[in-house]
Amino acid sequence: MFEQATIEADNKAEFYDELGRQLEGLLAGEHNLVANASNCAALIFHAMPDLNWAGFYFLDGGDELVLGPFQGKPACVRIPVGRGVCGSAVARETSILVEDVHAFPGHIACDAASRSELVVPVRRNGRIIGVIDLDSPRVSRFDGDDQAGIERLAEIFAASTAS
Ligand code: SME
Numbered sequence: 001m002f003e004q005a006t007i008e009a010d011n012k013a014e015f016y017d018e019l020g021r022q023l024e025g026l027l028a029g030e031h032n033l034v035a036n037a038s039n040c041a042a043l044i045f046h047a048m049p050d051l052n053w054a055g056f057y058f059l060d061g062g063d064e065l066v067l068g069p070f071q072g073k074p075a076c077v078r079i080p081v082g083r084g085v086c087g088s089a090v091a092r093e094t095s096i097l098v099e100d101v102h103a104f105p106g107h108i109a110c111d112a113a114s115r116s117e118l119v120v121p122v123r124r125n126g127r128i129i130g131v132i133d134l135d136s137p138r139v140s141r142f143d144g145d146d147q148a149g150i151e152r153l154a155e156i157f158a159a160s161t162a163s
Helices: 012-027 033-047 084-092 144-161
Strands: 053-059 064-072 078-080 096-098 116-124 127-136
Touching (some): 012 033, 012 144
Antiparallel strands (some): 053 064, 096 116
16 A cells, blocks of 8 residues: 655655655556556645646647546546647647646636646657646645646656556
8 A cells, every 4th residue: 555645845855855765666666557547646635735636638649638547636638739738838838837727828727616727748659648737726836846846746657558
């Protein structure tokens, strides 16, 4: 059984170092994409305060994202590349940090409680295969340290699925 330890950290860099270590331990020895995405979403959701959704969307063909494993309320299943925060992150090939979702044109509201959002591309062998999407009920929940931390977790996840 994996016991998720509460993270004691003085700052976000320390927090994400520890969360990264926990993720590496959790995924060690398993390469299955669905299993590892499921555990990654659960670990993030239970470790980070003030989240109402944490999960994955994966590219299905070249122009559409499809819902992957997540924690939170049921969500939109398909998002065209270029639409919403998730599809925009894929189209722009970069992470997107949205301090107030009401101010992001085209934001797709899956849970009316969401007020800020962080979307990070997941790359395998240099190519985007999907995104990690985090939603918070708090405006400006995420900053650059969160972005860097989740980008590192996305790398750990992607490496775990390489066979
Ligand atoms: N808000 C996202 C849609 C996915 S949900 O937040 C889970 C977007 O605009 O792409």
